Amino acid sequence: MPFESRRRARDEKRDAVLRTAVQLFLEQGYHRATLNEVAERLNITKPALYNYFRSKEEILFECWAIGQEQVDDFIAEINASDDNGLVKLRRLVRAYAENMATDYGASLVRFDPRDLSEKNSRIVRAAKRGIDRTFRKYIAEGMADGSIKPCDPKMTAFMIAGSLNWIGHWFQPGGELSAEAIAGEFALRLTEGLAARPARKRAAAAPAKRRRAGGGSR
Amino acid sequence: MPFESRRRARDEKRDAVLRTAVQLFLEQGYHRATLNEVAERLNITKPALYNYFRSKEEILFECWAIGQEQVDDFIAEINASDDNGLVKLRRLVRAYAENMATDYGASLVRFDPRDLSEKNSRIVRAAKRGIDRTFRKYIAEGMADGSIKPCDPKMTAFMIAGSLNWIGHWFQPGGELSAEAIAGEFALRLTEGLAARPARKRAAAAPAKRRRAGGGSR
Amino acid sequence: MPFESRRRARDEKRDAVLRTAVQLFLEQGYHRATLNEVAERLNITKPALYNYFRSKEEILFECWAIGQEQVDDFIAEINASDDNGLVKLRRLVRAYAENMATDYGASLVRFDPRDLSEKNSRIVRAAKRGIDRTFRKYIAEGMADGSIKPCDPKMTAFMIAGSLNWIGHWFQPGGELSAEAIAGEFALRLTEGLAARPARKRAAAAPAKRRRAGGGSR
Amino acid sequence: MPFESRRRARDEKRDAVLRTAVQLFLEQGYHRATLNEVAERLNITKPALYNYFRSKEEILFECWAIGQEQVDDFIAEINASDDNGLVKLRRLVRAYAENMATDYGASLVRFDPRDLSEKNSRIVRAAKRGIDRTFRKYIAEGMADGSIKPCDPKMTAFMIAGSLNWIGHWFQPGGELSAEAIAGEFALRLTEGLAARPARKRAAAAPAKRRRAGGGSR
DNA sequence: TATGAATGAGTATTCATTCAT
DNA sequence: AATGAATGAATACTCATTCAT
Numbered sequence: 001m002p003f004e005s006r007r008r009a010r011d012e013k014r015d016a017v018l019r020t021a022v023q024l025f026l027e028q029g030y031h032r033a034t035l036n037e038v039a040e041r042l043n044i045t046k047p048a049l050y051n052y053f054r055s056k057e058e059i060l061f062e063c064w065a066i067g068q069e070q071v072d073d074f075i076a077e078i079n080a081s082d083d084n085g086l087v088k089l090r091r092l093v094r095a096y097a098e099n100m101a102t103d104y105g106a107s108l109v110r111f112d113p114r115d116l117s118e119k120n121s122r123i124v125r126a127a128k129r130g131i132d133r134t135f136r137k138y139i140a141e142g143m144a145d146g147s148i149k150p151c152d153p154k155m156t157a158f159m160i161a162g163s164l165n166w167i168g169h170w171f172q173p174g175g176e177l178s179a180e181a182i183a184g185e186f187a188l189r190l191t192e193g194l195a196a197r198p199a200r201k202r203a204a205a206a207p208a209k210r211r212r213a214g215g216g217s218r
Numbered sequence: 219m220p221f222e223s224r225r226r227a228r229d230e231k232r233d234a235v236l237r238t239a240v241q242l243f244l245e246q247g248y249h250r251a252t253l254n255e256v257a258e259r260l261n262i263t264k265p266a267l268y269n270y271f272r273s274k275e276e277i278l279f280e281c282w283a284i285g286q287e288q289v290d291d292f293i294a295e296i297n298a299s300d301d302n303g304l305v306k307l308r309r310l311v312r313a314y315a316e317n318m319a320t321d322y323g324a325s326l327v328r329f330d331p332r333d334l335s336e337k338n339s340r341i342v343r344a345a346k347r348g349i350d351r352t353f354r355k356y357i358a359e360g361m362a363d364g365s366i367k368p369c370d371p372k373m374t375a376f377m378i379a380g381s382l383n384w385i386g387h388w389f390q391p392g393g394e395l396s397a398e399a400i401a402g403e404f405a406l407r408l409t410e411g412l413a414a415r416p417a418r419k420r421a422a423a424a425p426a427k428r429r430r431a432g433g434g435s436r
Numbered sequence: 437m438p439f440e441s442r443r444r445a446r447d448e449k450r451d452a453v454l455r456t457a458v459q460l461f462l463e464q465g466y467h468r469a470t471l472n473e474v475a476e477r478l479n480i481t482k483p484a485l486y487n488y489f490r491s492k493e494e495i496l497f498e499c500w501a502i503g504q505e506q507v508d509d510f511i512a513e514i515n516a517s518d519d520n521g522l523v524k525l526r527r528l529v530r531a532y533a534e535n536m537a538t539d540y541g542a543s544l545v546r547f548d549p550r551d552l553s554e555k556n557s558r559i560v561r562a563a564k565r566g567i568d569r570t571f572r573k574y575i576a577e578g579m580a581d582g583s584i585k586p587c588d589p590k591m592t593a594f595m596i597a598g599s600l601n602w603i604g605h606w607f608q609p610g611g612e613l614s615a616e617a618i619a620g621e622f623a624l625r626l627t628e629g630l631a632a633r634p635a636r637k638r639a640a641a642a643p644a645k646r647r648r649a650g651g652g653s654r
Numbered sequence: 655m656p657f658e659s660r661r662r663a664r665d666e667k668r669d670a671v672l673r674t675a676v677q678l679f680l681e682q683g684y685h686r687a688t689l690n691e692v693a694e695r696l697n698i699t700k701p702a703l704y705n706y707f708r709s710k711e712e713i714l715f716e717c718w719a720i721g722q723e724q725v726d727d728f729i730a731e732i733n734a735s736d737d738n739g740l741v742k743l744r745r746l747v748r749a750y751a752e753n754m755a756t757d758y759g760a761s762l763v764r765f766d767p768r769d770l771s772e773k774n775s776r777i778v779r780a781a782k783r784g785i786d787r788t789f790r791k792y793i794a795e796g797m798a799d800g801s802i803k804p805c806d807p808k809m810t811a812f813m814i815a816g817s818l819n820w821i822g823h824w825f826q827p828g829g830e831l832s833a834e835a836i837a838g839e840f841a842l843r844l845t846e847g848l849a850a851r852p853a854r855k856r857a858a859a860a861p862a863k864r865r866r867a868g869g870g871s872r
Numbered sequence: 873t874a875t876g877a878a879t880g881a882g883t884a885t886t887c888a889t890t891c892a893t
Numbered sequence: 894a895a896t897g898a899a900t901g902a903a904t905a906c907t908c909a910t911t912c913a914t
Contacts, residue, residue, distance in 0.1 A: 167380070594820060
């Protein structure tokens with residue numbers, strides 16, 4: 001019992017350190033942010049941080065890892081569905097956009113992998129490639145299943161990812177645009193140009209509805 | 219004459235410093251890059267750099283300024299034209315994309331304004347807002363002149379700018395995609411969804427509109 | 437009874453700490469060795485060490501003290517005998533050599549008194565002087581009782597002590613030379629040059645003396 | 655010209671740093687000595703030291719290297735001679751003893767190789783083995799050429815080296831014993847017990863003299 | 873008695889910047 | 894215009910020690 005609660009307390013403090021650190025790193029940039037200030041904001045001393053992390057770099061990496069885990073989660077969920085390529089892409093865009101509006105999500109694009117150790121840097125770069133591949137895969141799937149019209153998957157993925165990543169730079173929590181609104185709008189607009197034209201003159205209702213679901217934004 | 223040539227030689231050296239610096243800053247990041255290494259690559263000594271610049275920060279700012287000047291130039295040129303909003307936007311996208319594929323262009327989005335002095339930081343942020351306004355202005359103009367269909371200028375500008383800025387992160391000079399090809403493709407794809415249906419044969423309203431909205435721009 | 441057993445258990449643990457510490461200090465050097473590692477090797481935690489010792493320095497001092505006690509013991513024993521100076525010296529060399537082959541013995545010469553508090557440092561230095569005095573005393577006694585031939589006690593003591601102390605640096609428990617063998621050999625060789633010519637056949641004075649001085653001791 | 659003098663000034667300052675450092679390291683021990691104090695004694699600032707050395711460890715290594723170089727030098731000189739084993743050994747003892755009375759010489763035995771980087775530590779350990787081998791070699795040579803009577807070269811070398819190394823711990827420059835006196839006495843005493851007994855009853859003068867030169871200490 | 877957590881003091885190192893030459 | 898040398902400010906990290914539980 002004391003062990004479990006100890007452990008929980010410890011994990012909570014660790015999380016608190018990460019939350020504080022990610023905010024500070026985003027605010028001031030990794031290099032300008034000092035562990036002293038992280039500690040000050042937590043009302044502890046600098047060496048206390050070393051109870052939870054081995055180095056500043058490890059903190060940076062953990063921040064990134066949390067954001068990446070969230071991405072991995074929703075990608076796994078989307079992969080598990082049997083939606084067509086266009087729908088998968090749309091779901092990815094929405095989820096990614098929402099993630100970009102969080103601290104940990106933004107850290108995915110605003111932290112510099114070169115600040116990490118070689119080992120961790122490799123992990124990060126591999127994960128980034130993985131995300132890129134997912135975008136391209138959904139686009140390719142969509143072209144294969146007819147939900148997306150022919151295009152260059154690589155460059156299209158870059159365009160979409162660029163728009164999304166940019167959110168991590170301009171989004172402000174208290175601003176006039178909510179994360180959900182942005183995510184919805186991005187999901188709609190970034191994919192509307194890709195939707196294959198519905199087969200003309202389809203009288204039936206249900207299929208039409210489906211079309212709307214798939215290409216409804218136009 | 220000797221004065222002029224002196225001055226020219228000086229300017230050339232200054233430019234050489236900037237070219238070396240911008241490359242190094244992009245390669246390693248501003249904080250990891252040392253003036254020592256800049257000097258080494260130029261086969262001069264570190265204090266020699268101070269003949270041309272007052273500080274490391276000034277070098278950073280000058281790199282940014284060169285990229286910004288290029289942007290200002292082509293924006294001025296586009297502004298001076300009497301193209302409609304859509305065409306202006308397309309021209310902006312193309313020019314901006316090409317610029318992103320250069321070192322100085324990439325520095326616009328890969329350098330962190332917080333590394334600058336307060337004064338210079340303000341200049342940079344103002345310029346960034348100016349670019350954003352330009353995107354929105356062209357979109358608004360397009361909506362006004364009928365070349366662009368109704369949309370939210372702010373978010374649309376963010377999407378386009380994000381795609382473009384991202385180029386500065388992934389473009390590699392020797393890669394399979396040339397800057398021109400990328401610029402062409404981006405100018406096409408990033409605006410096709412925005413183009414208002416051409417004025418011809420306006421009779422068939424509703425159905426046509428539907429179709430066009432989906433794939434009409436291409 | 438429970439009090440006594442408590443106390444005994446405590447002392448045993450204290451000893452275990454010292455045994456572990458002296459090994460680690462010898463292995464890695466006092467400064468590189470951390471109390472954390474001492475604790476780890478004992479499967480306890482660092483603060484637990486403070487139940488037995490007030491500081492790292494006290495541990496160091498206690499290690500030294502154990503080694504010194506052993507030296508004091510055999511010196512007392514030799515002092516109590518009525519051997520002549522040469523024999524006393526030989527016994528001292530043997531005992532000292534054997535002691536040098538133990539962890540606590542080696543700590544006498546491999547630990548740096550300057551790592552101790554001023555108070556303890558003085559104790560250590562006094563003890564070292566005491567050992568030195570003992571060597572000189574035996575030599576002087578030997579010269580007085582005719583068992584040792586004339587020499588400079590001070591420098592002779594330094595030579596012998598140096599050879600002996602060096603054992604603490606090169607001796608390895610599992611090596612080809614056993615502590616006993618080393619001690620025996622050292623006791624023999626380090627004193628053979630000092631032995632006065634045996635009293636027999638004193639007739640042939642000059643030439644004999646000459647010869648003996650050279651190789652006479654063996 | 656300015657280049658040469660610059661270089662010389664630089665080397666002199668480097669040497670001054672080493673002289674100050676070796677003294678301080680000997681006085682206080684490597685770990686207790688701070689670069690700050692080294693700098694203070696030189697009336698410069700700590701970072702200025704980094705103009706001459708890359709790290710504290712490098713300073714330590716350089717101190718050792720100077721002492722080692724002196725040893726290498728006189729070993730090379732002795733090796734080059736055609737003296738018999740006993741004479742070589744005696745010359746080695748004398749030179750080594752004198753070296754031990756210098757700061758750099760003492761640093762050979764009072765600095766801990768474990769404070770060095772793995773690379774430098776290996777160099778040091780190799781050099782130490784080399785010295786040991788030299789002692790044993792001279793002893794073996796002496797036994798082969800008849801100047802040294804049979805003994806165990808390994809243990810004999812340890813005894814002699816121990817006496818010599820100990821000088822580095824107790825010698826004090828201003829003390830009553832001069833380095834030369836010590837070296838002379840050590841050369842005599844540490845080898846007298848090893849000299850092979852001259853062939854008995856040698857009438858002839860010259861050979862006898864020779865004997866004296868070789869084994870004269872007995 | 874033992875522990876997890878926290879602390880404070882201390883140190884090597886880096887690097888932009890300046891200065892005398 | 895250029896350089897070698899020097900500086901000062903700043904920061905991550907270590908570890909013995911303490912304290913509340």
